[in-house]
Amino acid sequence: MAGTQSTTPADQAREAAVEAALGKLDLDAKARLLAGQDMWTLPALPEVGLESLVMSDGPIGVRGVRWTADDPSIALPSPTALGATWDPELARRAGALLAQEARRKGVHVLLAPTVNLHRSPLGGRHFEAYSEDPYLTGLIGAGYVNGVQSGGVGTTVKHFVANDAETDRFTVNNVVSERALRELYLRPFELIVENARPWGIMTAYNQVNGVTMTEHHHLVNEIARGEWGFDGYNVSDWMAARSTKGAIEGGLDVAMPGPRTVYGEALAQAVRDGEVEEAKVDEAVRNVLRLAARVGILENAEPVVTELPDAIDGEALAREIARRAFVLVRNEVRDGNSALPLKQGTVALIGAAARDARVLGGGSATVFPPRIVSPLDGLTAALPEGTLTYAVGADPNTELAVADKGFTLRAVCRDTDGNVIGTGNAPGGQIQWMGNDLPEGVTHDTLHTIELTGTFTPRESGTHTFGIKGVGAFTLTVDGTTYYDDLQLPADTSDPFEAFFGSPVPHGEVELTAGEPVEVSLTYVFQLPEGIPFMVIAFALAHQEPRRDADELIAEAVEAARNADTAVVVVATTDRVESEGFDRGDLALPGRQDDLVRAVAAANPNTVVVVNSGSPVELPWRDDVAAVLLSWFPGQEGGAALADVLTGAHEPGGRLPTTWGSLDAAPVTRVIPADGELPYTEDVFIGYRAWAKEGRTPSYPFGHGLGYTDWTYESVQVEGTTVRVRLRNSGERTGREVVQVYLAPADAPGLDRPERLLAGFAGVEAAPGESAEGTVEIPRRAFETWTGGEGAEGSWSFVKGSYEIQIGRSITDRRLTATINV
Template identity: 45%
Template sequence: MDDATLDERLGRLTLERKVRLLTGATMFTLRGDDEIGLAPMAFSDGPTGVRGLDFTGGPLMSLFPNATLLASSWRTETAQEVGRLLAEEAERQHIHVVLGPTVNLHRSPLGGRLFEAYSEDPLLTGHLAAAYVSGMQSQGIGACVKHLVANESETERHGVDSVVDERTLRELYLLPFEIAVEDADPWSLMAAYNDVNGIPATEQGPVNNGIVKGEWDWRGLLMSDWFATRTAGPAANGGLDLVMPGPTGPWGPALVAAVQAGEVDEAVVDDHLRRLLLLAARVGAIDTPRAWRTDVPEPGGAVRREQLTRLAAEGMTVLENDGALPLTRGAPIALIGRPALETACMGGGSAAVRAPHEVSIADGLVGATDGVTVVDGVAVRVRPRAGDFRMRVRLYGASGALLSDAVSEEAKTVGFMPDQELPEPVTRVVLSAVVPAGAMRVGVLGVGTATVTIGSSTFDVTLDSESSDIGGDFLRPPGWQTDVVLSEPTELVADLTLGGWARLGLVAEPTPPTDDEAIAAAVAAAATAEVAVVVVGLTEEQETEAFDKSTLALPGRQDELVSAVAAAARRTVVVVNAATPVLMPWAGEVDAILWAGLPGQEGGHAVAAALLGDIEPAGRLVTSFPSADGASPAWDVTPTDGRLTYDEGVYVGYRGYAARRAPAPAYWFGQGLGYGEWEYGAVTLAGSVVSVELTNTSARDSREVVQVYLDPAEDDQPIRLAGWTTVDVAAGGSVTVEVTCDPRAARTWDDGAWRPLTTGRLLVARGLGDIRGEVALPG
């Protein structure tokens, strides 16, 4: 839609009608306007799946591997495919815009939401994001690159002031957005919750207007993160185009008044609306309604199973391997660990989706090879967890009236969004379900006071809010639980008087073994098997929106379990079911380590394929793994007096390790073994292209990721990734690999302008812990 057409539409609207369109209609939808041919639009959270308009419940949708795992393939082709597949998922639900990808960097490994983001490196992140956006928007579904900007932690996320110098902001945190804008033109961006150098992101004129809309000449729509907007005039003048969610917010009459008072020029409002109408035209929500596809593969069908298994397995990373991998099919295997039976397939928060299934590693490996004995492990959770069973939900209003009486067939929890249509506000909820006989752990999730009844036992429970974050208790609700022994199936009832906005659910699961019992059983099983496969990891308790971690140590006694098994087993393989770095004090005691990420709905199938060599786990790390808590260039995520200062500057991740600003990492960014063996030949440079002869010296076809790093000759210029390429090489084969270096990596922000870096050397490496060659820059 050209500018003249946009202006003609704007001319039909009064100021009040213009402003009305600039705040959401509901939690995830926008208003339409028949007079200008504008249809309502629908947004959905991403990027792990397209959940749709329901935060809990809702339709079944495909659950993808987490972004960090997908990024570990280092393949832009993978990111582009994921964008196309997510567009298909959006088509199924008539969603116009998917809220992703997340391009914030892995600044500190403690960040709770890192699993949604690609990496610690801005160049890798930017190229993957651009490919994802291109894939999605090629199908007519809008992408929303988020969260602009310096939004790398969750603690006090709604008010923290990220203090970042301009060079660091430009070279690191804005660069992924810049690459996505330049290379893929995303149709929308999202402004973050935090302040940046004292100015809220939703009012950040120097970034939003000066850089993004000015220097980059970007024409898309800048929306707020949900509930992030605090003001009318300052936000409108600061470049924000759309307030989410609705139907109320800080704009509406306040923005109309700001225009009438001269605080905001009506031309500013027109620009916001012009961008909204352009988005509508791009996604098929203006004039002729778009024809939604009806031939999308089923979320749990064979097509999605193949795609999601392959995508997950290809990103998994072999960190250690003393000949134990791949496993021999049919050999006696002791599969050990709670995460093997209860595999974490996704993180917590707004990225979660309701999947058709989540295949555990136990189910995947048992189904893929004979001779597998499955043994439970030590506890990995400390919080009560909602069960997945048929649950009756009765809602009552303040008047005592029954507002709803329904059965939740599959949803683990229930919740109420601010825009939910009910005759009156819900003040009391009664949850009930039948619990099977046996030793059971039962309980309730929510905020408020509850009476919990199971058989003849009654418990009075108070569940206090645990978060000052808006929605924190919704994303990770408080809970209570107790152990009971039931002689027959018994009804569990929780009568809860609400005390805050939180998700609600029932706990009902078999009482697990004690940790001592679990370790003893694991050691016994490991001693009789040919190989012990121990699965350890994190859960949505650590990897979640709204909460950061306090340690990289595995929860519970998982380290003790690994060491005990390694001492008893002939061979020990450890699978790490986590999206972000963990400490591995037992690394020298085991024969192989496979980092498996949060692998999505086909996780168990993908892990089995990687362990058995059916699909090569050819991933390379996208984040450096520190050797100890605190041993990283950037660590602290807790603000001091509301300020989180990025004191490390441009020395984030591998840049800081290479400059010796932290002890050497346990595993470097870019590190990964795959199942091949590689010989690198001479390195040459022609213009911006680095060439190297590469030979696969193994007996297996394999994939290599050839990485090129720029090591500038100037002081205070860290090593940085300059380019890379992935290549598949047959066993014994040789190829000439060419890597084009991106000029956006070979520059520095100096005295208000970009200056090229022309001296130094280019390193060819498999991560900076394994440099294979170098060539000098011509100067």
């Protein structure tokens, strides 16, 4: 068992149970265990007392094995928001809550956290990762993993490794130097192994330096298992495993999903044909059994956690994380008064996302919360009656969305003779049935059609657009008229998950009257989509409300802003800007939102803009408004948290986990492969490292964030590699400060090293006039660089010499310095 971390008697007892179970399994059973039996589970093996292992997506919530709003889950803020808290302990609490959710849903392993880096702001899945900095990412990720596993639920740290963009993600070969791999992209995984001992990793779709990650012996076996001592299981990203022999020899333990994978019968046959050593299979099975023992589903093995943590209030924690994550990047002071918190008076709330909040990113991170508190909901509850007005202003949604508000739908399943064989709920107008997750009485063999049927009650009069999301034969009928009866073909894409994440297609415009319900029906002829080796049914009814003239909407918002003491404008991205499966083409806010902000700011100088996006967007008007607050994707309680922060009940606690700037100035922007390759030519210079090297000024620097009080940095004391910073709350409110410590090597240019690196951080709290001390231990790795090549040809080099320790509020706002010689 090379690389295992067994140290305690309990660990050793679990290992003995694992070995006993392994010894009772024949080749076919072992091979079957390594292949998913369906979308989310591994098979049970009753002969050794092994229950079926259940996995679930889990970055912000635990969806479970059903993709439906009928099975709701707590939705926490996005990973970028959690990264913005700069608080590993808060991440641990988030993880503990998700473990509680997982146990409620019968889930043993979460497919999270995502610890890829924000290499480029154009990365479409940027919102699902924490930061551009590997050290901050690693510590937040370790907090999350420790929290989840403290609740007896496993984690799967992903996507190992260099899965930092979405374009051609199944086939791209990312060409990365060993130094960049070691110092940047592997570093968060290494920190999590070191500090949290994760029970799993997920290997990515992409290749790294010519080898697909599900077969990467060097990175998986030699580094993760060998050098780091990782002893968990290694599961493929869904459909990433491509070769039986290559995967098993490359260290892949589980090929998901099933039942058709490169393992199972194919693996057993490869052993019988002499292509694969059975010892390789045993090692993979051993890793899976160890996971099963840890989560408590292997007979005669005591789980790691026998006493569960205290129950957590999910709504309260979601609200706390959101407000602690909000980053106040601008707060103009006029006549001694800052724009925020809001002063007494009237407020004009403006923006489509203020009413229909975007609380999470698209793709596999999707969950269905039991409720969503929008900014309009939150401010209506928090402000005195009669002081708040609302105007749409500008709607960024230029395409249809899955049917939601106003729809009451159910699914009716029929056989080839038209007989009803089963029915099911269909909240949200979306069907995503995976594996055998079908309504009672329905089987794939008997199913012929599924009809989404029910009523739609418009909230606005005018021309409503209806359409379809999915691939296959559909019939769409609204108010007795058929608008589509044909085959909807897939888009020109290499991504087999197009049916899940692709764009809806419009098919009919219908004049409707607000408050008057109409019958709607969408019928789908069942056929398993080609190219997906598991049973799945995925389609949706799509809808768009009447499109009003943009200039008219902006004019209404301007009038509302002119008549209010403060205008609060909520701008946002959409599912077609930030989601899994594609990268971004630019950093602009969609639609006419920039025009809206400019017009409102011209009408009311006291304009506050809330930016509802999971990753950087350009803010060309940022110097023309009174305040800018970044809310990320704030989770289900986002509107309540926003009211807390705008009214001053709580301080915005976030600091930027990644640099915000314009696309023209961004130093690393390439995410599109050429001839199948994406070279990481910037090497170790991404994020703030690259901005500094290129001498470019961002809109807002890494680490930046304002609160509602002021801080005076008084002194720094260095003992060895321990840094103690004394600071005082010199403002008028209790607050929290994130003390950031950067390390600047004196010889950086000579070794082509970044000007400065984040070496540590500490959160402190103090009342007005009080002092606090932040203590940071600088890790040895901060003084090291990777030299030479891979394996035995390369090594970590401790670079002796003089370093300046720079302490401050961001990477550019540095308040104290000290020198250290190592």
